Amino acid sequence: MTDSAQTPPAEPVLEFRDLRVDFALATSTVHAVRGVNLSVAAGETLAVVGESGSGKSATALSAMRLNPEPPCVYAGGQVLLDGRDVLALREKELRKIRGARISMVFQDPMTSLDPLQRVGDQVAEVLRLHGDHTRAEARRAALTALDEVGIPDPERRYRQYPHELSGGLRQRVMIASALVARPRVLIADEPTTALDVTVQRQILELLVRLQRRHGMAVLLITHDLGVVAETADRVVVMRHGEVVETGDVEQVFTRPAAPYTRELLAATPDWSPSHDHDPAAGDRRTAQGVPRPPAERRRGRRLPHRPGGRDVRPGR
């Protein structure tokens, strides 16, 4: 096969280069991110896994320069969004890209939605902030977005307040407002952890569908290895603020190189290489060729927490 017959590697849309993030506390400094390198291409889902406190959220928030400063100090490296270093932008420029070129969905939509504003207006507001949409255009686009994320009767829901919606619908509203301006990158930090198991599944399926439709780059942070196998193309394993392993999901899950990755997989036995030998697993393959576990095994898998690590997980 000639070189030209091979698919060229896709250009990264988002690239972290030797990122270092510290939190300067009163008596000590936490080196939360210690030289992280990773990249996500258009149309690709990159999952980030690792124990609590390993620096996943601090890394992800850096992509929008959203870690609170202080105590956060960006101590080194770059975060390139379409080649531009987000960490070098002024606040005014950051406001232009947040929500428009890159957006984020968090675990708990209640903390991100304004309790006093109608949900539809909150989606429309993203467009009002970022473009020259008239009020009517923004409203129409918000209704379309609510419909696209599977909210029934969007006209009625548009006028409701966050407390009038179920957790699943609220997360759909968050996804609608994250995607209404058609960003190039979506970061989802434990987007389904606060939801019921059946709703989790629907939200993940929705994210996968929207990603395929719009060809976004998705950075998905999750504790659930089953979710990684089902949704991600590549996976990054973090520990103590560093990337310990990265690769295609199938490769990392079946032939983990780092001892820590082997520990993680051993702690979730369904993902041990021997899972591959389960004859019943033979025909359960995802589009990426990753063994698909039986549905009941996929539920509620959690990576073990580091002893002494930050175990308090708000909203859970």
Ligand SMILES: Nc1ncnc2c1ncn2[C@@H]1O[C@H](COP(=O)(O)OP(=O)(O)OP(=O)(O)O)[C@@H](O)[C@H]1O
């Ligand atoms: N705003 C903050 N102020 C002080 N320390 C912080 C802050 N945010 C994160 N940290 C610290 O940085 C380290 C990495 O935290 P981070 O939230 O990135 O972990 P994580 O991998 O997302 O964990 P989890 O799985 O629990 O969400 C931890 O030691 C944490 O206590």
Ligand SMILES: [Mg+2]
């Ligand atoms: Mg986190």
